[in-house]
Amino acid sequence: xxLGAVSSATCNTQATPVxxxxxxxxxxxxxxxxxxxxxxATGLIGWVRxxxxxVTYATIVTFTRATSTAVVPGGERVETTAxxxxxxxxxxxxxxxxxxxxxxxxxxxxxxxxxx
Numbered sequence: 001x002x003l004g005a006v007s008s009a010t011c012n013t014q015a016t017p018v019x020x021x022x023x024x025x026x027x028x029x030x031x032x033x034x035x036x037x038x039x040x041a042t043g044l045i046g047w048v049r050x051x052x053x054x055v056t057y058a059t060i061v062t063f064t065r066a067t068s069t070a071v072v073p074g075g076e077r078v079e080t081t082a083x084x085x086x087x088x089x090x091x092x093x094x095x096x097x098x099x100x101x102x103x104x105x106x107x108x109x110x111x112x113x114x115x116x
Contacts, residue, residue: 014091015111017054024084026116029061032075035108036066041094043067048078048113050085057091060084061113088113 029048036044048061061078090111 012093014049014057014089017051017087017089018113019054019087020084020115021086023052023086024115026079026081027084028077028079028114028116029063030075030077030110030112030114031063032073032110033066033071033107034073034110035106036069036072037104037106038067038069038094039105041105044092044094044107044109046090046092046109046111048111049089049091051087051089052085054087057087057089059091060088066107084113084115 031046033044038044043065045065046063047059049057050060051057060080060082063076063078066072066074090113092107092109094105094107
């Protein structure tokens, strides 16, 4: 299922969660970076997170940090054999802290997660 098609993301956040209706085991996360402007940020990193209650989320897949526009366009697929909770969401962060980055940082990304 698609976890997020994010156009011009400019802040650190988590996309709207997807309710899969039940938990399962294993799957693969997909991340495609279409555009990236870092300004003073040190990079862009994304995660697939999961939750049993849609309140508390934990990371199940971590994508490689994009640290330059040389990797655009680009994508990555990361597999996991872990138990996957009912809800999944894509989250991302510019830089290494919530305050890192500048006024013109932005990214256009697509993320998904396929259950095994």
